[in-house]
Amino acid sequence: MVKLDYIMLKNSIEDNWPAWVFTLLAMVVVGILFDSVWLSVIIFSISVFWSLFLLKKDTSPLEMPEEDVVISDDVNNLTKECLVKMAITAEAELPPLVTNMTQIQDVIADASVKLRESFNGLSDSAEQQTNLTRDIINQLRTDDTNSSKLVFEEFAAQTASAISDYVDLTIEVSDKSIQAINKVHDMSAQMDVMFKLLEQVKYLADQTGLLALNASIEAARAGEFGRGFSVVANEVRSLAEKSADLNSQIHANVCLSRDMLEEANILVGHIASIEMDHAIGAKSDLAEMTNKLKTVSHFVDESLETSAGISSSIQVDVANAIMALQYDDMISQLVVHVRSWLENLIDGSGSVSHLLNEDDVRVVLNAIIETLDKQIESKPASQSAVASTSVDHGEVELF
Amino acid sequence: MTVEHAFSESNGVLVISVKGTFDFAMLDDFRAAYSCDMADAEKVVIDMRDTSSINSSALGMLLNMQRHLGAADGEISIVNCNDVVKKIFEITHFNKKFRIE
Numbered sequence: 001m002v003k004l005d006y007i008m009l010k011n012s013i014e015d016n017w018p019a020w021v022f023t024l025l026a027m028v029v030v031g032i033l034f035d036s037v038w039l040s041v042i043i044f045s046i047s048v049f050w051s052l053f054l055l056k057k058d059t060s061p062l063e064m065p066e067e068d069v070v071i072s073d074d075v076n077n078l079t080k081e082c083l084v085k086m087a088i089t090a091e092a093e094l095p096p097l098v099t100n101m102t103q104i105q106d107v108i109a110d111a112s113v114k115l116r117e118s119f120n121g122l123s124d125s126a127e128q129q130t131n132l133t134r135d136i137i138n139q140l141r142t143d144d145t146n147s148s149k150l151v152f153e154e155f156a157a158q159t160a161s162a163i164s165d166y167v168d169l170t171i172e173v174s175d176k177s178i179q180a181i182n183k184v185h186d187m188s189a190q191m192d193v194m195f196k197l198l199e200q201v202k203y204l205a206d207q208t209g210l211l212a213l214n215a216s217i218e219a220a221r222a223g224e225f226g227r228g229f230s231v232v233a234n235e236v237r238s239l240a241e242k243s244a245d246l247n248s249q250i251h252a253n254v255c256l257s258r259d260m261l262e263e264a265n266i267l268v269g270h271i272a273s274i275e276m277d278h279a280i281g282a283k284s285d286l287a288e289m290t291n292k293l294k295t296v297s298h299f300v301d302e303s304l305e306t307s308a309g310i311s312s313s314i315q316v317d318v319a320n321a322i323m324a325l326q327y328d329d330m331i332s333q334l335v336v337h338v339r340s341w342l343e344n345l346i347d348g349s350g351s352v353s354h355l356l357n358e359d360d361v362r363v364v365l366n367a368i369i370e371t372l373d374k375q376i377e378s379k380p381a382s383q384s385a386v387a388s389t390s391v392d393h394g395e396v397e398l399f
Numbered sequence: 400m401t402v403e404h405a406f407s408e409s410n411g412v413l414v415i416s417v418k419g420t421f422d423f424a425m426l427d428d429f430r431a432a433y434s435c436d437m438a439d440a441e442k443v444v445i446d447m448r449d450t451s452s453i454n455s456s457a458l459g460m461l462l463n464m465q466r467h468l469g470a471a472d473g474e475i476s477i478v479n480c481n482d483v484v485k486k487i488f489e490i491t492h493f494n495k496k497f498r499i500e
Contacts, residue, residue: 167490167491168491170455170491171455171458171459171462171491173455174455174456174458174459174462175458175459175462175463176459177456177459178426178456178459178460178462178463179459179463181426182430182463185426185427185430269423269426269456270423272423272455272456272459273422273423273454273455273456274454274455274456275454275455276453276454276455276487276490276491279490279491280483280486280487280490283490
């Protein structure tokens with residue numbers, strides 16, 4: 001069935017309005033003339049169907065032979081203008097891009113060199129530091145390689161030994177002093193004995209004196225016969241006196257000796273009485289110091305190990321960093337690829353420019369298609385060039 | 400500041416007590432205590448319950464006593480020492496010569 005397209009109908013009416021007016025008039029005349037509405041309706045329907053039929057015929061697509069297609073001037077000129085502008089833009093914008101790419105490459109290469117140097121420097125410094133630490137520690141250790149002891153530990157041990165000797169000496173001094181004092185006390189006791197003896201001697205001397213006196217008296221009574229005896233008696237008396245005198249002197253000397261002994265007693269008493277709290281204090285301080293030194297020595301050992309561990313982990317980190325720097329190699333490859341593509345674009349747009357004198361834009365378009373085909377054929381690897389996006393997976397050479 | 404001694408016949412032990420500071424002033428009394436006849440007892444004990452402190456003269460006296468009695472190391476006991484006295488006996492190694500309790 002014929003599809004009624006209302007818009008098309010409307011257009012048809014607008015375009016052929018004289019015909020439609022005439023039709024309407026004819027309808028009216030016929031109606032009046034023949035006095036029949038139905039006749040006029042029939043005429044109207046016939047004209048509608050006829051115009052629709054004609055409409056359908058009008059809008060059926062025409063088949064044009066290829067050779068006769070003519071492109072409108074508008075399209076041709078617009079396309080050519082478009083292509084010209086594209087070529088101009090390409091020639092203006094692309095060369096700077098190439099320069100930029102080169103710049104990127106250079107900057108990154110330069111930075112990578114500097115980074116590499118820096119990292120190597122860092123690694124060397126870290127090693128130097130570790131060696132320095134080791135040297136310091138070796139300074140603090142004894143030369144004995146069998147036991148790792150700090151010099152201070154030896155020193156503390158020696159001091160402890162010295163204090164022990166001091167204590168032993170103190171005891172010995174006390175011991176001998178007390179022995180000496182005991183002897184002094186014994187001597188004192190002896191002096192008491194001596195005093196007693198001296199008293200007895202004094203008594204004898206006195207008695208002798210008395211006897212001699214009595215003898216003198218008896219001798220005087222005996223008269224001339226007693227004269228010799230009297231002389232003897234007098235001599236005895238004088239001897240007794242001298243004896244008593246001597247006795248006094250001995251007594252005085254013994255007293256003096258005793259006083260001296262007493263002084264010695266006091267002095268030796270001081271020697272024997274040494275307070276022990278200094279020794280106690282010193283010993284306990286030393287014990288504490290020795291323990292602390294052991295702890296320090298331990299800590300030093302552990303620290304040295306830790307330091308060596310840190311140093312090797314620095315080395316590992318630096319090695320990783322240097323390996324990561326190989327991105328600059330990857331970027332080089334990427335940049336080369338992009339550059340060559342850009343340069344091809346530049347060449348392509350150049351070849352388009354000199355074709356733009358052609359009248360028919362289809363010639364130009366075909367030339368462009370040809371260029372692009374060549375591009376596609378000549379770079380089959382362009383899709384797979386540097387497919388890796390991370391340093392881990394890229395096949396990059398190590399320096 | 401005195402020295403006392405007591406001898407108990409039942410167990411043959413001679414106990415010498417030193418009260419106050421055990422120093423040089425005690426010398427004569429201490430000597431008298433261990434030199435008396437009762438020192439033939441089987442065992443001698445020095446009681447330091449009331450001894451406040453000692454100095455080196457006390458150590459000398461103890462050594463002389465040991466020598467006088469002819470006792471071997473560990474035969475004579477020293478009991479009821481306070482902490483300071485014990486410390487002194489430790490650093491002077493008296494704990495090897497006497498039984499310290």
